[in-house]
Amino acid sequence: xxxxAAYLLSTLAAAAASAAIVLLIAxxxxxxxxxRTNAACVLAVACGAAIGYLTMQTRPGWPPASARDRLxxxxxxxxxxxxxxxxxxxxxxxxxxxxxxxxxLSLARILLRxxxxxxxxxxxxxxxxxxxxxxxxxALLAAVWGLLGGLSQRAPGVSLPLALGETILCGGFxxxxxxxxxxxxxxMPLAAAIAGAALASxxxxxxxxxxxxxxxxxxxxxxxxxxxxxxxxxxxGAAVVVLLAPxxxxxxxIPRLRNGNPWIKGAVRLLLTALPLVFVLVxxxxxxxxxxxxxxxxx
Amino acid sequence: MRRFSSLCLMTVATGLLVTVAGKPAAAGDEYAYxxxxxxxxxxARHLDISWIHGxxxxxxxxxxxxxxxxxxxxxxxxxxxDSVDTANTARDEHLRQPxxxxxxxxxxxxxxxxxxxxxPGGYKVTGDFTMHGKTKQVTIELLGGKEAEFKGTKRVGFSxxxxxxxxxxxxDKKNIGLIGDEALIFIDCEGARQ
Numbered sequence: 001x002x003x004x005a006a007y008l009l010s011t012l013a014a015a016a017a018s019a020a021i022v023l024l025i026a027x028x029x030x031x032x033x034x035x036r037t038n039a040a041c042v043l044a045v046a047c048g049a050a051i052g053y054l055t056m057q058t059r060p061g062w063p064p065a066s067a068r069d070r071l072x073x074x075x076x077x078x079x080x081x082x083x084x085x086x087x088x089x090x091x092x093x094x095x096x097x098x099x100x101x102x103x104x105l106s107l108a109r110i111l112l113r114x115x116x117x118x119x120x121x122x123x124x125x126x127x128x129x130x131x132x133x134x135x136x137x138x139a140l141l142a143a144v145w146g147l148l149g150g151l152s153q154r155a156p157g158v159s160l161p162l163a164l165g166e167t168i169l170c171g172g173f174x175x176x177x178x179x180x181x182x183x184x185x186x187x188m189p190l191a192a193a194i195a196g197a198a199l200a201s202x203x204x205x206x207x208x209x210x211x212x213x214x215x216x217x218x219x220x221x222x223x224x225x226x227x228x229x230x231x232x233x234x235x236x237g238a239a240v241v242v243l244l245a246p247x248x249x250x251x252x253x254i255p256r257l258r259n260g261n262p263w264i265k266g267a268v269r270l271l272l273t274a275l276p277l278v279f280v281l282v283x284x285x286x287x288x289x290x291x292x293x294x295x296x297x298x299x
Numbered sequence: 300m301r302r303f304s305s306l307c308l309m310t311v312a313t314g315l316l317v318t319v320a321g322k323p324a325a326a327g328d329e330y331a332y333x334x335x336x337x338x339x340x341x342x343a344r345h346l347d348i349s350w351i352h353g354x355x356x357x358x359x360x361x362x363x364x365x366x367x368x369x370x371x372x373x374x375x376x377x378x379x380x381d382s383v384d385t386a387n388t389a390r391d392e393h394l395r396q397p398x399x400x401x402x403x404x405x406x407x408x409x410x411x412x413x414x415x416x417x418x419p420g421g422y423k424v425t426g427d428f429t430m431h432g433k434t435k436q437v438t439i440e441l442l443g444g445k446e447a448e449f450k451g452t453k454r455v456g457f458s459x460x461x462x463x464x465x466x467x468x469x470x471d472k473k474n475i476g477l478i479g480d481e482a483l484i485f486i487d488c489e490g491a492r493q
Binding site for chain 2: 001003057061065066067068114115116117120122179180181182183227230231232233291292294295
C-alpha cells in the first residue's frame with residue numbers, strides 16, 4: 001500500500017543528502033571546475049537516491065530477480081559509472097558516447113532478463129520481435145539522452161535537471177496509478193536526489209553544465225517507464241509521452257527566450273515539460289478510479 | 300564368407316542382449332495432470348477479518364507412482380500465475396502485477412518432489428516449492444491415491460493443503476497488510492495414466 005508519509009520522508013532525505021554531498025565535494029572552492037562539479041553532482045545523485053531508498057525501506061534482493069531490483073542494483077550504478085567516466089576531463093568525447101550507447105543498447109536486455117518475453121519455453125517474443133524491441137528501445141533512449149545531453153551543453157542551467165526530476169516523479173506516479181506501486185515508488189528518491197543536486201550546484205560552481213546528472217536521470221526515467229510498460233500496465237502512449245516530455249525544454253531555445261531572463265527561461269522549461277505530464281496523470285487517475293475504485297471502496 | 304556371417308550374427312545378438320539388459324525396468328505408473336478434473340484454489344485473509352478465495356485455472360504436471368517402492372515415486376506440478384482468478388477482473392490484474400505475483404517475471408509456481416514416504420492414506424512428499432522466483436523446501440501430505448479406470452484409462456487422484464507465507468518468497472513486505480501474509484493453497488488433482 002502507498003505510504004505518503006514514507007514517500008515524503010524519503011524524498012526529503014534524498015534531496016537533502018544529494019544537496020549536502022554536492023556542497024561537500026565541490027563546494028569548498030567557489031569556482032570548482034566543470035569536471036569536478038559534474039562528478040560531485042553524479043555522486044550526489046547516486047548517494048542521495050540510495051539514502052532515499054533506505055529511508056523508504058526499499059530492499060532489493062540479491063541476486064536481483066525482478067526488473068525493479070535490476071534497475072536499482074545494476075542499471076543505475078552502471079549509469080553513474082558511465083557518467084563519471086564520460087565526464088572525466090581526460091575522457092575523449094567519442095569514448096563517452098560509445099559508453100552511453102553501449103549502456104542504452106544493453107539496458108532493455110538487462111531489465112527483461114529471465115522474463116516471459118525473452119526466456120522460458122513459452123516465451124512471448126520470437127527472436128525478431130525481441131531484437132526489434134531491444135534495438136528500438138535502445139535507439140529511443142540514446143536519442144533522448146543525446147538530445148538532453150546536447151541541451152545541457154548548449155544551455156546549461158538548473159531548470160533542465162529540475163524538469164527531468166519533475167518528469168521522473170510524474171512517471172513514477174503514472175506507473176503507480178497503472179497498478180505497480182513498488183515500481184512507481186522507485187521514482188521518488190531519484191527525482192528528489194536530482195532536484196537536490198541541481199539546486200545545490202549553483203552554490204558550488206559559477207556555471208554548472210550538469211550533463212552527468214542528466215545522463216543518470218534519463219537512464220532512470222527510461223528504466224522506470226520500461227518496467228512500468230513491460231511488467232506493469234503502463235500504456236505505450238503514456239510511456240512515450242512521459243519519456244519525451246523533458247524534450248519540451250528545447251522550446252526555450254527559440255531566439256527571444258534563449259537570450260532572455262534565465263528565470264523566465266527556466267520557468268518556461270518547467271511549464272512546457274509539465275503540460276504533457278499533467279495530461280498523462282489526469283488520464284491515468286481517471287483509469288485508476290474506473291478500474292480500481294470498486295476494489296478499494298472508492299466513491 | 301560363412302565365418303563373416305556368423306560374426307555379424309553374433310554382433311547383432313550381443314547388441315540386442317546389451318540393449319534389453321541396459322533398459323531400466325518400468326519404475327512405476329506415469330500420470331499426466333488432468334486439468335479438467337483438477338482444481339488449485341487458495342484463500343488469504345483480507346484486513347484480517349475475512350477470507351478472499353481464488354483459484355488458478357491453468358496448470359500442468361506429471362507424477363510417477365511406484366506402488367512397490369513408494370520412495371521412487373515423483374510428483375511435479377507447474378501452476379500458471381497468469382491464470383489467477385478471484386472472480387474480480389481488476390483484482391486479478393492487480394495480483395499479476397509485480398507488487399504481487401509479478402507474472403511477467405515469474406510466470407509459474409512450481410513444485411518438484413525430492414523425497415516421498417508412504418503414510419496411512421497417502422504419501423508424505425517433500426520437495427522444492429518455487430514461487431515468485433524463490434525456492435523453499437516444503438513437506439505436504441498428499442492424501443488419496445485411489446485408482447479408477449474410465450474408458451480404458453487408469454486414473455488416480457490426490458488432495459493436499461499447503462500453507463505458505465508470502466514474505467518467505469520475496470513478496471514486498473509493504474504489500475502485506477491489506478491481504479494477509481499467509482495463504483492457504485488447496486490442490487485436488489487427478490492424473491490420467493500416460
